[in-house]
Amino acid sequence: MSRRIAFGIDIGGSGIKGAPVDLDTGEFTADRVRIPTPEHSTPQAVSQVIAKLLASFDMPPKTPIGIAFPAPIHHGVVPFIANLDKSWTGVDLPRLIKANTGHDAVVVNDADAAGFAEQQYGAAEGKDGTILVVTLGTGIGSALICNGVLVPNTEFGHLEIDGKNAEKQAADSARERENLTMKQWAVRLQRYFDVVDMLLSPDLIVVGGGVSKKYKEFLPLIKSRVPIIPAKLFNQAGIVGAAAYAAAEEKHLKKREKHDKKH
Numbered sequence: 001m002s003r004r005i006a007f008g009i010d011i012g013g014s015g016i017k018g019a020p021v022d023l024d025t026g027e028f029t030a031d032r033v034r035i036p037t038p039e040h041s042t043p044q045a046v047s048q049v050i051a052k053l054l055a056s057f058d059m060p061p062k063t064p065i066g067i068a069f070p071a072p073i074h075h076g077v078v079p080f081i082a083n084l085d086k087s088w089t090g091v092d093l094p095r096l097i098k099a100n101t102g103h104d105a106v107v108v109n110d111a112d113a114a115g116f117a118e119q120q121y122g123a124a125e126g127k128d129g130t131i132l133v134v135t136l137g138t139g140i141g142s143a144l145i146c147n148g149v150l151v152p153n154t155e156f157g158h159l160e161i162d163g164k165n166a167e168k169q170a171a172d173s174a175r176e177r178e179n180l181t182m183k184q185w186a187v188r189l190q191r192y193f194d195v196v197d198m199l200l201s202p203d204l205i206v207v208g209g210g211v212s213k214k215y216k217e218f219l220p221l222i223k224s225r226v227p228i229i230p231a232k233l234f235n236q237a238g239i240v241g242a243a244a245y246a247a248a249e250e251k252h253l254k255k256r257e258k259h260d261k262k263h
Helices: 043-055 093-101 110-121 166-170 172-177 182-200 210-217 234-262
Strands: 005-011 015-022 033-036 065-069 106-109 130-136 140-146 149-151 204-208 228-230
Touching (some): 005 110, 015 043, 015 234, 065 110, 093 106, 106 110, 106 234, 110 140, 110 204, 110 234, 130 182, 140 166, 166 182, 172 182, 172 210, 182 204, 204 210, 210 228, 210 234
Parallel strands (some): 065 106, 130 204
Antiparallel strands (some): 005 015, 015 033, 140 149
């Protein structure tokens, strides 16, 4: 039986990374390729890097391609952007990729991609119900998955809690900026997780981001009704999640087309 493969690309402020992913295991089937993000990260410049990245691999034409992008994605369009050139605002990313590479692609927010990867292959694999994946870094990214279905473009890092923006108080960058001890930081995380638990009643919370490697230093300090566990996939999550999401969207599209033909 041949392996089911999709290709994932993770676009970041410093690097654009890609690899083919085995959809049964979530593992790369070839070494990841990384190309630095252009200094002037315009849509045209980034799409040229994506074309170069795709050309590095000998992929069958029908391979699903997923792209994790550092902005909300509304039906393929970038409504606003923070980490790349401002000219991305209003760009239809799948159309741009098709025009510059000849490939169809599915685009998903990068935090959503990482969360989807954790639900499919990582810390939340095999878990049903409502799963919240939170990444603690420069900001707080979030992904909400309900019974395997991603609810896209949540921004739970920007909740206003006690009159303040949550990520400015509880992101890992806040811990570093204010030189907080893990115990001091855990108090802020406790308040954050209490609020998201009250709003969402999740069955599981997964904590990602680079600091999650130090989870033993802060997660045990947080008392919660809902289990809070560390992520597993780390730097691979964006690529793996983008690939898996593209394959899931392709499957959904085929199912819908089949339904429409019947009716």
